[in-house]
Amino acid sequence: MAQRDSKIYGSRAMKKSILLYRRLLIANWNALIEYRGDFITQIISSLVFSLNHIIIVLLLTSKVPSVYGWSRGELILLASTYNVFIGIFHTFISRNLDQIADDIYFGKLDYVLLKPIDSQLATVIWKINYISLIRVLFGLTLTVYLMGTLHIIITVPMIVVYFFVIITGVYMLYSFWLPFITLMIFNPRLSNIVIFLFNITNVARYPKEMYARLPLYIFVPLLPLALILTTPTKVLLQKFTFELGFLFFAVCIVLGLFARFIWKLSLRHYTSASS
Amino acid sequence: MHTYLQIIKGTIEEYTTYRVSFILWRVRLVVQLLVVYFMWWAILAGHQELFGYTQGAMLTYVLFSSFVRPFVMGTRTQEVGELIRSGNLSNYLVRPMRFLGFCASRDIADKLLNVIFAVSEIIVLYVLLRPQLFIQTSAVVILLSFVALVMGMVLFFYFSLLISYLGFWTPDVWAPRFLSFVFAEFFTGALFPLDILSAPLYLVSQSLPFYYFIYFPLKVYLGQLSSMAMLQGFLIGIVWTAGLWALERIAWSRGLRAYTAEGK
Numbered sequence: 001m002a003q004r005d006s007k008i009y010g011s012r013a014m015k016k017s018i019l020l021y022r023r024l025l026i027a028n029w030n031a032l033i034e035y036r037g038d039f040i041t042q043i044i045s046s047l048v049f050s051l052n053h054i055i056i057v058l059l060l061t062s063k064v065p066s067v068y069g070w071s072r073g074e075l076i077l078l079a080s081t082y083n084v085f086i087g088i089f090h091t092f093i094s095r096n097l098d099q100i101a102d103d104i105y106f107g108k109l110d111y112v113l114l115k116p117i118d119s120q121l122a123t124v125i126w127k128i129n130y131i132s133l134i135r136v137l138f139g140l141t142l143t144v145y146l147m148g149t150l151h152i153i154i155t156v157p158m159i160v161v162y163f164f165v166i167i168t169g170v171y172m173l174y175s176f177w178l179p180f181i182t183l184m185i186f187n188p189r190l191s192n193i194v195i196f197l198f199n200i201t202n203v204a205r206y207p208k209e210m211y212a213r214l215p216l217y218i219f220v221p222l223l224p225l226a227l228i229l230t231t232p233t234k235v236l237l238q239k240f241t242f243e244l245g246f247l248f249f250a251v252c253i254v255l256g257l258f259a260r261f262i263w264k265l266s267l268r269h270y271t272s273a274s275s
Numbered sequence: 276m277h278t279y280l281q282i283i284k285g286t287i288e289e290y291t292t293y294r295v296s297f298i299l300w301r302v303r304l305v306v307q308l309l310v311v312y313f314m315w316w317a318i319l320a321g322h323q324e325l326f327g328y329t330q331g332a333m334l335t336y337v338l339f340s341s342f343v344r345p346f347v348m349g350t351r352t353q354e355v356g357e358l359i360r361s362g363n364l365s366n367y368l369v370r371p372m373r374f375l376g377f378c379a380s381r382d383i384a385d386k387l388l389n390v391i392f393a394v395s396e397i398i399v400l401y402v403l404l405r406p407q408l409f410i411q412t413s414a415v416v417i418l419l420s421f422v423a424l425v426m427g428m429v430l431f432f433y434f435s436l437l438i439s440y441l442g443f444w445t446p447d448v449w450a451p452r453f454l455s456f457v458f459a460e461f462f463t464g465a466l467f468p469l470d471i472l473s474a475p476l477y478l479v480s481q482s483l484p485f486y487y488f489i490y491f492p493l494k495v496y497l498g499q500l501s502s503m504a505m506l507q508g509f510l511i512g513i514v515w516t517a518g519l520w521a522l523e524r525i526a527w528s529r530g531l532r533a534y535t536a537e538g539k
Contacts, residue, residue: 041450048457056466060318063325068317192296192303199303203310210317214309215403 021125028128039131046134050083053205054142068209075207077146078233082205083139085166085229090132093174096124097181098194104184105191107272120263124174147236162235165248169228172252173201175259176224182266204229224251278372279380286351286384301392308341308400311466316406326471331407332497336468338397338406339496340489344465345389347427347488351381355439356448362536375436375527382432409497416498419505423492426512430484433519440523443530464490484519487512 033039057079061072070078100123103109112122147154177197184190203211208226211219219226231248234240290297315337319330328336355378358364367374401408411417438455442448460466462485469480469490480486491508494500500508 035447037445038447038450041447041454045450045453045457048454052457052461056461059471060314060467062471064318064322187295189293190296190299191293192299196299196303200306203306206310206314210313214313218309 024126025128029130032130042131043134046131047138050135050138053082054079068207068212070207070209073146073150074233074237077143077150077236078207078229079205080139080142080146081166081233081236082229083135084143085139085169085204085232086201087132087135087137087139088166089170089173091129091136093124093170093177094194094198095127095129097174097177097197099127101181101184101191101194104181104270105188109270110272113267113270119267120178120260123178123263143236150237152236152238158235158238161240162232165232165235168249168252169232172224172228172255173204175252175255178259179262182262185266185270201225224255227251279376282377282380283384283387286381287388290384290388301396304341304345304393305396305400308338308396311341312337312400312404312406326468328468329407331409332499333468334406335409336493336497338400338408339493340465342390342393342397343424343427343489343492344463345393346386346424347431347492348459348463349382349385349389350432350435351385352378352432352435352439353452354381355436356442356452359439359442359530359534360446360448364534365536368531375523378436379432386428411496411498413498416495420492420496423487423495423509423512426509426516427488427492430512430516430519431488433516433523434484436523437519437526440526440530443526443533459485459488462486463488464493468494470494481511484515487515 054076057075058072061067061075065071067075100109100112103112113119115122117125144154180193180197184193203222203225206226208223208230211222211226214222227248231240231244234244312334315333319325319333323329325333355364358367364374367377370377411420434455438452439448441451462469462480462483464486469477469486472480480490487508491512495505495508
């Protein structure tokens with residue numbers, strides 16, 4: 001009986017969560033289309049930004065057959081994967097973390113913490129930036145085209161692993177950002193932390209081999225960023241090795257646990273005094 | 276003059292008050308520079324010369340662009356759009372000073388700090404990375420590079436102000452600023468020297484103001500421009516500066532007529 005009740009309760013809770021998330025999706029969509037001019041300029045900006053990096057890679061590799069062991073086609077594939085990856089990250093994660101930074105600054109994090117859900121989960125569910133899905137679509141289209149030109153056959157397991165690694169990478173980047181954002185709990189004046197993170201994330205645009213010459217004390221902190229794109233691209237290129245997979249998932253787990261630990265630790269120091 | 280000196284002093288104090296933010300800002304710029312530096316280092320590896328540049332010339336270009344970029348493009352004028360949108364501009368209009376002078380003073384403070392830190396960072400990076408650098412020895416060329424740098428700085432100042440003035444007519448200044456900076460990022464030559472572009476695209480870039488922000492002063496410094504090309508560059512740059520100055524004056528006076536301070 002108790003088991004049946006818990007099943008019914010679990011299913012109701014799940015339904016409630018889905019309904020709530022659906023409402024959030026609709027609310028975010030309505031907020032987006034409220035200002036039409038803004039909506040259109042955002043679409044154009046997103047497209048221009050997607051193209052910009054591809055053009056730069058095309059240009060830089062126009063006179064060299066390969067860079068850091070990556071051929072021109074492979075580097076463009078990396079750039080298109082960057083669009084898929086960063087599109088997903090900006091759609092679901094970055095705006096929420098930006099909002100959390102604002103909430104900490106203005107002492108409004110209490111509203112998030114009082115919600116009946118896990119506090120860390122509550123850092124990422126409120127805002128959905130639909131415009132960034134354009135980058136995902138653009139990246140996916142280009143990726144499929146490039147796979148054809150590179151004569152690589154797309155298989156279902158490849159697609160599954162690719163998206164699994166991309167999603168894991170998004171979680172890795174989220175875990176990289178969160179401890180930095182929580183620094184604001186200790187120093188609310190760090191108002192440029194989000195811009196800092198946006199810029200640091202650019203490291204991910206290039207293969208990890210590019211940073212091999214960096215001193216170890218710079219390379220190690222940047223390693224998660226250097227891995228998040230190199231790994232899914234190597235899945236597509238069928239160069240995904242056990243060692244790379246192990247390193248990728250090990251870094252992801254360590255970073256995830258670290259972010260969780262820092263978040264919990266920081267909350268103990270949160271005073272909402274900034275307001 | 277005393278007023279504007281006080282604004283410069285106040286802006287510097289503002290930066291030094293938020294020390295950790297300031298450090299983060301510098302770290303961000305150094306990481307940005309390192310990414311571009313290693314990208315070029317990897318591309319040039321194994322090549323004596325690429326795109327008409329030796330490794331030394333290219334790495335000099337990349338390292339020095341990190342100095343020129345904040346000097347030219349370090350600005351506080353992006354705040355003007357928000358001042359207009361929020362209606363806070365009124366607070367500045369009633370003060371006994373010229374708003375343009377206020378903006379210029381804030382920018383000077385920004386650039387002063389930027390330059391001091393950029394120079395020290397370049398020295399540290401030079402010691403750590405030991406790249407082959409091209410050092411210009413001709414005093415005339417160095418002087419001309421400085422003039423080109425100041426021209427780029429003035430051009431950028433008016434360009435950025437004009438985008439912020441859009442706030443007089445639209446509440447959304449972010450998108451045009453963002454778009455213009457994506458184009459600027461491409462056409463200033465911050466990531467790569469513009470002469471590696473295809474000939475028609477390079478010709479287009481020469482007619483844009485972005486060309487004079489970073490690329491032109493650096494090319495003058497590297498001594499890679501003929502006297503004719505240099506003269507042509509300075510002339511077009513001066514025309515752009517005069518054009519943007521005139522546009523700024525028109526936009527400011529028309530904008531003030533449209534300004535309703537409705538944010539407050």
